[in-house]
Each structure stands twice: as structure tokens, then as C-alpha cells.
Amino acid sequence: MKKIELHLHLDGSIRPTTISELLNISLEEAIKLSSVLNKTSSLKEYLDKFDIPIKIMQTKENLTRIAKELAIDLKKDDVIYAEIRFAPNKHLENGLSLDEVITSIMQGLKEVPIKTNLILCMMRGDSYEKNLEVIKYAKKYLGKGIVGIDLAGNETTYPVNDYQKLFEIAKKEEIPFTIHAGEADGPLSIINAIHLGAKRIGHGVRAIESEEALNLIKEKDITLEVCPKSNIDTNMYDKLEEHPIKLLFDKKIKVTLNTDNRTVSNITLNQTYEKLKNIFNFTQKDFLNMNKNAIQCAFISEEEKQELLELLVK
Numbered sequence: 001m002k003k004i005e006l007h008l009h010l011d012g013s014i015r016p017t018t019i020s021e022l023l024n025i026s027l028e029e030a031i032k033l034s035s036v037l038n039k040t041s042s043l044k045e046y047l048d049k050f051d052i053p054i055k056i057m058q059t060k061e062n063l064t065r066i067a068k069e070l071a072i073d074l075k076k077d078d079v080i081y082a083e084i085r086f087a088p089n090k091h092l093e094n095g096l097s098l099d100e101v102i103t104s105i106m107q108g109l110k111e112v113p114i115k116t117n118l119i120l121c122m123m124r125g126d127s128y129e130k131n132l133e134v135i136k137y138a139k140k141y142l143g144k145g146i147v148g149i150d151l152a153g154n155e156t157t158y159p160v161n162d163y164q165k166l167f168e169i170a171k172k173e174e175i176p177f178t179i180h181a182g183e184a185d186g187p188l189s190i191i192n193a194i195h196l197g198a199k200r201i202g203h204g205v206r207a208i209e210s211e212e213a214l215n216l217i218k219e220k221d222i223t224l225e226v227c228p229k230s231n232i233d234t235n236m237y238d239k240l241e242e243h244p245i246k247l248l249f250d251k252k253i254k255v256t257l258n259t260d261n262r263t264v265s266n267i268t269l270n271q272t273y274e275k276l277k278n279i280f281n282f283t284q285k286d287f288l289n290m291n292k293n294a295i296q297c298a299f300i301s302e303e304e305k306q307e308l309l310e311l312l313v314k
């Protein structure tokens with residue numbers, strides 16, 4: 001089945017074989033360092049799995065290669081459009097400029113015939129100035145490979161409202177944004193993110209705990225970027241059977257299906273669909289609707305959305 005993926009981190013999706021090769025370590029070791037093998041106890045421990053990928057994403061060559069390989073993997077996974085996100089400030093350790101980081105990643109994506117765009121992540125815990133740079137560069141490349149921004153990182157320690165001023169600037173600059181919310185933190189985080197102007201919420205599944213959040217999501221026509229396996233890996237839910245995606249779907253909340261991090265969570269989108277079909281009896285039509293939701297809220301033009309819709313049902 002053809003699919004759209006809107007919530008996908010580049011640094012969490014590097015092929016383990018590439019990590020092994022670039023760090024000169026065994027494949028077994030590479031997998032151990034970059035994937036959640038046993039259930040972790042928190043979002044924080046899950047986030048620690050990004051240390052190794054970040055270490056190798058400090059040169060133009062590696063960034064281009066990693067982006068290209070992800071695009072190839074997406075194509076194999078029957079993805080027809082993806083919005084790939086990364087935090088540009090994490091790739092400056094060896095002296096690259098933000099322009100070099102961004103264009104190297106774009107170069108890798110360009111080498112594969114698949115429609116993709118980039119979302120730049122501001123990071124919770126980063127300084128105001130650092131995150132402001134992210135907005136500046138999103139604006140610079142807006143519509144030229146970059147389509148929006150995001151706020152990622154540890155939600156419990158850094159509440160969304162701490163970033164209000166930055167999102168006001170993004171709004172003024174007409175940069176679309178999504179915000180990670182309602183993952184480690186509860187429904188209030190989602191409510192606040194929507195009030196800040198997010199049209200999409202990364203995860204957002206804890207809306208199920210609050211009528212107020214559910215009503216606001218419907219009222220403002222918000223779409224949730226749901227990443228079921230990732231929520232198991234960060235220990236939000238014990239197993240997929242306990243995940244609220246079906247409840248949200250039945251309440252007519254607009255959901256989309258995503259992997260979040262292909263390597264960290266050791267999963268593809270095809271596998272995600274397969275698992276959810278088996279557990280919740282989602283039909284082809286249900287999945288088609290989720291993909292239509294994804295197209296509708298993608299950060300692209302109406303014309304591009306129409307083209308994708310035609311491609312999706314062809």
C-alpha cells in the first residue's frame with residue numbers, strides 16, 4: 001500500500017550497517033548502540049539512543065549518504081511522500097555551517113526519485129538564540145526543500161509554553177509548524193501546543209486522557225502524527241494492544257501513521273501497518289483515510305496535495 005510519512009527523524013533512522021561501517025564497529029554493536037532492544041524506562045533513555053548517530057552526522061559526506069539511504073529505504077517501504085525532520089544545530093560539532101548541513105542533506109534526498117521535504121527541529125533545552133537560528137534557516141529555505149519547523153526533545157523538563165515567543169516569530173514569518181506534545185507529558189501539553197498555533201501534533205496520543213484536548217483537536221482541525229511503536233519503546237504503553245490509536249480513530253480524531261525513528265525503534269512503516277491491522281482490525285479503507293489525513297495536513301501546496309491524492313489511490 002502506498003503511504004505518506006510525516007513524522008520521521010533522520011538521526012533516528014540511519015541504517016545500522018552504515019553506523020557499523022562509519023564507526024568501524026561490528027553490526028551487532030551498532031544495533032545495540034542505536035536501537036531500543038529491550039523496553040527502556042523513559043523518553044530520556046530513548047533519546048540517549050541518538051548520541052551515536054549524531055556523532056557520525058558531522059560531515060557533509062556522511063549527511064548526504066545518510067539522507068540518500070533513508071530516501072532509498074522509504075521508497076522500498078512504499079512511501080510516496082515523506083517529511084523528514086532533523087535538528088540542524090546538532091550537526092555543527094566539526095565546524096560545518098548550518099547552510100552546509102541543510103544542503104548536504106538535501107543533496108542526498110535529491111539523488112533518489114521520491115518526493116520528500118524537510119522539517120527543521122528546534123530543541124527543548126537549547127537556548128533561545130540557537131532555536132531562533134533554526135527559524136531563520138527554515139525561512140531561508142522555505143519552499144526550497146524545507147517546509148516547516150518542529151519542537152523536539154524532553155517534553156517533561158521543558159514545557160511547550162517556554163517556547164511561545166519563538167512560535168510567535170514562526171507564525172509571523174508564515175512558517176508552518178508541528179510540535180511534539182502529549183508524549184511524555186499529558187494532555188495540557190497538547191492544548192498549549194495548539195494554542196501556540198501548531199496545526200499538527202507530534203504524537204498527541206495522550207489527548208485520549210482529556211475531553212478538553214479531544215474537543216480542541218476537533219474544533220481546530222488538528223492532525224496527530226501518531227508513532228505507535230515509538231510510544232512502546234519510550235514506555236508510554238506496555239504493548240501495542242494498549243495503544244490508544246484505535247480509540248482516537250473511533251472518536252474521529254484525524255490520525256496519521258509514522259515510525260518516528262526507523263532504527264531506534266527497529267521498524268518500517270509496512271511493519272507498523274501490518275501490526276496495527278492484526279491488533280486493531282484496521283481495514284484498507286481505514287489506512288487509506290489515515291493517508292488522506294496525512295496529505296491534507298502535509299506542509300505542501302494544494303496542487304501538490306491533489307497530485308499526491310491521485311497517486312495514492314491509483
Ligand SMILES: [Zn+2]
Nearest residue numbers: 009180202260
Ligand atoms: Zn518524534
